[in-house]
Amino acid sequence: MTDNLFQSYALNDTLTLKNRILMAPLTRCMADDELVPTQAMADYYGRRAEAGLIISEAVIIRPDGQGYPNTPGLFSPAQIDGWRVVTDAVHQNGGKIFAQLWHTGRVAHPHFYQATGSQDVMAPSAVGVEGSVPRMRELTYQTPKAALVEEIAELVKDYSQAAANAIDAGFDGVEIHGANGYLIDQFLHHDSNRRSDEYGQTPENMSRFALEVVDAIVERIGNDRTALRVSPGAYFNMAGDSRDREVFDYLVPELEKRDLAFLHVGIFDDAMEFDYLDGRASSYLRSIYNKTLVGVGSFSAETGSTAIAEDKFDLLAIGRPFIANPDYVERVRDSKELVEYSDEMLTSLV
Ligand code: FNR
Numbered sequence: 001m002t003d004n005l006f007q008s009y010a011l012n013d014t015l016t017l018k019n020r021i022l023m024a025p026l027t028r029c030m031a032d033d034e035l036v037p038t039q040a041m042a043d044y045y046g047r048r049a050e051a052g053l054i055i056s057e058a059v060i061i062r063p064d065g066q067g068y069p070n071t072p073g074l075f076s077p078a079q080i081d082g083w084r085v086v087t088d089a090v091h092q093n094g095g096k097i098f099a100q101l102w103h104t105g106r107v108a109h110p111h112f113y114q115a116t117g118s119q120d121v122m123a124p125s126a127v128g129v130e131g132s133v134p135r136m137r138e139l140t141y142q143t144p145k146a147a148l149v150e151e152i153a154e155l156v157k158d159y160s161q162a163a164a165n166a167i168d169a170g171f172d173g174v175e176i177h178g179a180n181g182y183l184i185d186q187f188l189h190h191d192s193n194r195r196s197d198e199y200g201q202t203p204e205n206m207s208r209f210a211l212e213v214v215d216a217i218v219e220r221i222g223n224d225r226t227a228l229r230v231s232p233g234a235y236f237n238m239a240g241d242s243r244d245r246e247v248f249d250y251l252v253p254e255l256e257k258r259d260l261a262f263l264h265v266g267i268f269d270d271a272m273e274f275d276y277l278d279g280r281a282s283s284y285l286r287s288i289y290n291k292t293l294v295g296v297g298s299f300s301a302e303t304g305s306t307a308i309a310e311d312k313f314d315l316l317a318i319g320r321p322f323i324a325n326p327d328y329v330e331r332v333r334d335s336k337e338l339v340e341y342s343d344e345m346l347t348s349l350v
Contacts, residue, residue, distance in 0.1 A: 002305040002332055009052065009315060011261045011292060014224040015172060017052035017096065017315070020308065021329055024296050024319035025055040025100040025175065025229075029135070030349050031072035035060070037082035041072075042089040044349045048322060049095025050329035055175050055264075055317070056086075058102035058182075061162035063113035064122055065183070067104035069136060074099060074162045080169045087170030098173045098227060098261075099166040101159060101217075105183030106144040106192065107237055109133050120145045122155070124187045124209075125194040129237050152199065152209060155183070160216035163226070173225030176213060179266020180229075181237030184210050188251065189234050190241040203250035211254055223259050231266035233274035233281040242276040252288045262292040264317065270297035270307075282313055301332040326350060 010016045028044075031037055048054055060066050060073045073079045083099070090097045106123035111133075123144035133139040147155065163174045178184035186192035187209040193200050199208050210228075218226050232248040234240040255263060265282045277284040282295050295304070295313030304316035320341035322328050331338055 002301045004308050005301060005305050005316065006333060009292075012224045012259075014222070015096070015261060018094075019050075019052040019329065020315045021052050021301075021332070022294060022315055022317040023048050023051040023054040023322045023328075024317040025057055025177070026319055026323060027057045027068060027071060028346070028349060029068055029070045031070045031082075033070070034076070034078055035066075035071065035073035036076075036078045037072050037086050039085065040349045042086040044326075045086050045097065046089030046093050046095075047326040048328070049090045049093030050327070051095060051318075051322070052315070053172075054090060054095060054097040056097060056099045056171075058100045058177050059083075059162070059166075060102050060104075062103070062158045063116045064108055064110075064118055064120065065103035065105075066112040067107040067109055067133065069112070069133075071102075074101070074165045074169065075158075080165050083166070083169035083171070087172075091170070096172045098175045099162075099169070099171045100175045100177050100229070101162050101166070102177040103155065103159070103183040105186045107133075107141060107182065109139050109141070111136075111139050122147050122151065123183070124192055124199060127192055127194060129181075146195065149197065149199075152212075156209070156212045156216050159213045160220045163217040164220050167221050167225070173227065173261055174217065174221065175227040175229055175264060176217060177266075178210055178213075178228050179231040179264075181231070181234070184213060185231055185238065185266075188230070188247050189238050189244050191234065191239040203247045206247045207251040207254065210251060214255065214258060214260070218258060218260075224261060226258075227261040227264060228255060229264040229266045230285075231281065232284055233267065233272065233277055235267065235272060240274065240276065245276045248284075249288065252285065256289055256291055259291065262294050262315065263289055264294040265296055265313075267297040270295060270299065272297075286312060
């Protein structure tokens with residue numbers, strides 16, 4: 001029934017996955033106060049090495065990218081050393097792991113980086129979001145500062161340095177977090193990008209930052225080790241706008257030319273439909289992207305396997321069920337019952 005999930009899959013000449021099940025990136029807020037991964041995190045990832053590929057929880061590229069407590073970083077030597085323990089644990093158990101590189105943009109909060117002396121929240125435009133930081137409701141979101149062109153260039157450099165740090169820390173590659181309403185995604189949607197310079201208004205301009213980050217990382221670590229997650233449908237910290245379609249119509253074929261390791265849909269439920277995409281985000285991407293596509297979002301192994309058989313995407317990422325079942329892959333393979341996920345499971349790393 002789920003046999004196709006257990007076929008190996010060559011992403012390219014460098015990387016072959018032992019099966020088609022990916023562990024989706026899952027923020028756990030369990031790094032220490034210096035944002036260094038802990039031994040408990042190494043054990044947690046090590047236990048999930050049966051996945052064809054683990055994508056790490058989102059990892060911030062620099063201090064002002066932080067929007068949630070205790071999310072790990074990849075900018076200090078101690079953080080790189082901490083991640084090396086994690087990647088060693090995964091490799092010793094026969095797995096592979098990519099780092100997901102993250103800057104939260106307008107949902108960052110200076111509370112987390114006040115020690116750097118900066119009070120700025122960096123975003124494409126000075127358009128804030130309503131609300132406050134989850135789990136720390138006293139921290140309301142601020143109106144961000146529209147990044148200057150020089151600051152954008154600095155961000156691109158910091159993404160590529162974080163990618164180089166990821167390779168140094170033993171990761172097999174990186175997934176750039178271009179999804180879910182965070183910094184890169186903020187450039188790609190009209191709700192958050194109101195710029196009138198070369199980073200705004202037209203599809204080409206609005207795609208510029210994403211492509212500059214991709215190109216800078218590819219140059220540093222290779223296209224074979226670089227992947228990207230995108231959310232063409234706005235659904236989180238972002239309002240939809242039908243003009244966004246043209247942005248992705250331009251961006252996605254440009255990405256295809258870069259021959260990346262894969263493109264990953266950023267969504268919580270694949271069944272969600274978007275008027276301006278004529279349906280699901282995954283179907284939209286499949287219709288304009290001819291290389292490896294990773295599907296995700298409220299799938300079981302069975303429904304995911306069927307979606308792959310029906311050519312809806314090539315690889316299946318599993319999120320919440322992987323939190324509930326460290327041995328998810330074995331359980332599916334052996335047709336054993338799964339433990340059901342619940343939000344209380346987020347309070348500890350098992
Ligand atoms: C997520 N998700 C997520 N996505 C991402 O790109 N980076 C991240 O760090 C996180 N963090 C995160 C934490 C938690 C607790 C949840 C539940 C989700 C989204 C995740 O990768 C995935 O897209 C969704 O969970 C949908 O897949 P499942 O859980 O239905 O298999």
